[in-house]
Amino acid sequence: MTGYFVQAFVYLCAAVVMVPLAKRLGLGSVLGYLIAGVIIGPVTGLVGSEAEAIQHFAEFGVVMMLFLVGMELNPKTLWQMRGSLIGLGGLQLLLTCSAIFAIALMFVERWSVALAIGLIFSLSSTAIILQTFNEKGLSKTEGARNAFSVLLFQDIAVIPILSLLPLLALPELQGAGGSVEAAQHSEDLNLVKHLPAWAKATALAASIVAVVAAGYFLSRPLFYYVAKSGLPEVFTTTSLMILVGIAALMSLVGLSPALGAFLAGVVLASSEFRHELKANIEPFKGLLLGLFFITVGAGVDFPVLWQNLGLILACTLGLMALKAILLYLLGWIFGIQSYNRWLFTLSLAQAGEFGFVLLSYSQTHHVLPSDIVQPLSLVVALSMFLTPALFIVYDKVIEPRFQDKKIPEPEDEIGHKSKVIIAGIGRFGQIINRLLLANGISPVVLDHKVSTVSRLRGINIKSYYGDASRPELLTTAGIDDAKVFVVAVDDKVQALAMVKHVKTMHPNVQVLARAFDRSHQYELINAGADVVISETYKSALQLGGEVLKRLNFHAFRVEQIKQNFTRIEKQHFDSLYQSWFNEGDKVGVDEHYRSRFMEIEQILLESMQQDRSDHHHATDRGWTPPPGGFDEDRQS
Known part of the structure; x- marks a missing residue:
């Protein structure tokens, strides 16, 4: 048994030493392996007749x-x-x-x-x-x-x-x-x-x-x-x-x-x-x-x-x-x-x-x-x-x-490779996938739940089984040629690991990620994600606006409130993030962060209490009010 370990160690050492050296010299890994074999075989005699059996x-x-x-x-x-x-x-x-x-x-x-x-x-x-x-x-x-x-x-x-x-x-x-x-x-x-x-x-x-x-x-x-x-x-x-x-x-x-x-x-x-x-x-x-x-x-x-x-x-x-x-x-x-x-x-x-x-x-x-x-x-x-x-x-x-006479080689057919990879095809990823497909883009979709993949295949939505947090799977899925990587998995730890790996090993790939909450959003930004969208923010904001309408707020006023809320959030997002990054413990938040958050809440409250009928913000002009009788038509 000891002999097998010694022989395996000799083969592995030869590969570890010679292959990186050959690659560095521009000779390629194959020549590195061949030279390694010559050194441990005919030159030094470290391996013998077993080489033929191993070859088969x-x-x-x-x-x-x-x-x-x-x-x-x-x-x-x-x-x-x-x-x-x-x-x-x-x-x-x-x-x-x-x-x-x-x-x-x-x-x-x-x-x-x-x-x-x-x-x-x-x-x-x-x-x-x-x-x-x-x-x-x-x-x-x-x-x-x-x-x-x-x-x-x-x-x-x-x-x-x-x-x-x-x-x-x-x-x-x-x-x-x-x-x-x-x-x-x-x-x-x-x-x-x-x-x-x-x-x-x-x-x-x-x-x-x-x-x-x-x-x-x-x-x-x-x-x-x-x-x-x-x-x-x-x-x-x-x-x-x-x-x-x-x-x-x-x-x-x-x-x-x-x-x-x-x-x-x-x-x-x-x-x-x-x-x-x-x-x-x-x-x-x-x-x-x-x-x-x-x-x-x-x-x-x-x-x-x-x-x-x-x-x-x-x-x-x-x-x-x-x-x-x-x-x-x-x-x-x-x-x-x-x-x-x-x-x-x-x-x-x-x-x-x-x-x-x-x-x-x-x-x-x-x-x-x-x-x-x-x-x-x-x-x-x-x-x-x-x-x-x-x-x-x-x-x-x-x-x-x-070099000057080369004609560009044809690209792969869409479906085999894609410029977009989506990790996760649950309720969040499905919407992204459908939007892309409707506009002629066929992404490579990965999901680790075989039941989800099977169900989607049944309605002609092509997806692949696999854990996208594994680097080798991303490689086979074409991450080297991708332009955009979308993180839509329903696991915080996995999402964070994917962002870190892709931005470290493939820095030219744009990473767009889905966050579960504010803390997760900060973690994804800190890991290098280019765009982070909270899965609940816009839907909650939309639903909150519907609540105000049911309380007899005019539709135009509701849009003003929503846009003002979003504007203040964006204005103070960086300060909250810096507070979390510099003072927080990356898991919870400390007193400094809570104090800063409460200050922003007070600013938000004061802004909402103002009568903005004569002081419209520039962003308000981008919204077209509904026609007359809109509320009556909705209630009828």
Whole structure:
């Protein structure tokens, strides 16, 4: 047990030291993780053979990433991508595989080995590319969207590649006992391995349909049931359970877990639990992806690398150059703009993490000899290691050249992201939401009461389940891009915490808050809220005016009284606030505040007793008196 703690401490220390340093130097977090892995692995020997086993576990971070990516899309958006998904993605895979196959055939005797190498090297790294796009804020660019289409097609293509590779097995390699045992173990985990082709196809289709159907019909009752418990940790457990279950189902039928997770994410893209799901999964995704990158660095076999340094470097650089040429050509054919074409080209010019899986799978199924699997693994690792450097080239060299020629990228559709986020959709928040919707603004609405969210969804008011006092939930809801954040929750402590967090971490966001009483109003102002409205003030003032009308005060006089009352309140608000801030204890009020409050009450009383018929205040002129007979009409 102690050994596990020591190893975990080594991995965490390496990440804590190297990743912030790499970010500070402008190298990106991915390169920081890779360097950390090299230091604790080949350089110092602090970690050893367990890195490969950890790598397989950490690959689940890719599954989580595809799930989160799917939640940013929806079936309509996915259908709109079909051209680049099938056309661009399909051509990239076909041309790259064909070119690598032709070159490999010049160096190996068997065409099956050359084809396997072509298939493996035609894939790119989803983990590195999407992580870097998110870090650098490139996800919305045309180049990034086209790169994602290619990556998605590649992830889908992994399924037929896994089915094809065993057909390329070399007879002379099938006698190795260890490989046979590993292959048997692999077969035990594949429920459709021995089924006829038609039955296997049926099982695969049924699995995909099951994932989609469960997302549509079963996820909402399940999340509703869990959310009613009010236990955040149970919701997190449920989120992980769904992802692990999808991965297990896909693996048992020979499909890609990442593909299943992506489909589930697309299905849940419009769910009211979307933001809470993202907030729960995002930390695990980041941790596992970081661990995966460390294991890639730790898995570099320096003895083999030194023995074949020239060959491995030539293969790595040749592979990246070949893929870059083909990608640039495809970008030109599909009309991708110059600077986006370079981003598209440089981001995909490497082998991917599925390369490790397919190389191991090929060795297990006697497709590739073991003596070339390790060098090919080093080519995959080094190409991934060099990818952050390509992004640096894009940032420092390519992008500045096209800075003046850039065309602004289209904004997200309203409904996916919004400039307004409303926290709380109770009686107060609903009015704000309705007012905005009536004027063509669709805010992102969050509420921690699942019954409220469900009830509003029933009348076509879109809202999302989640506790908006959690910073990670606000991040997934789009606080980084928002202009206005409305605090309308019915909890004083939560409201105060939200205002403090948003004004500290996102000072450019305007915070408008609802206060329960005067003391709460002061606390919100002190926390940095830009606008604070007391929930009872205007309604009480309006109702008080109605009381005066029932006591035979003329409607015009009532409006005078209300406006005078409001004017005096505003005039002396700052002095009361300063008294509370300087002398009060931030919870109650002391003698100084009470004395000041009583003084203002006396001023208010004297003002109300004055006959203002000949001394109208300027604000009175902004009110139009009702027509003659107004009171009689109301009473009749």
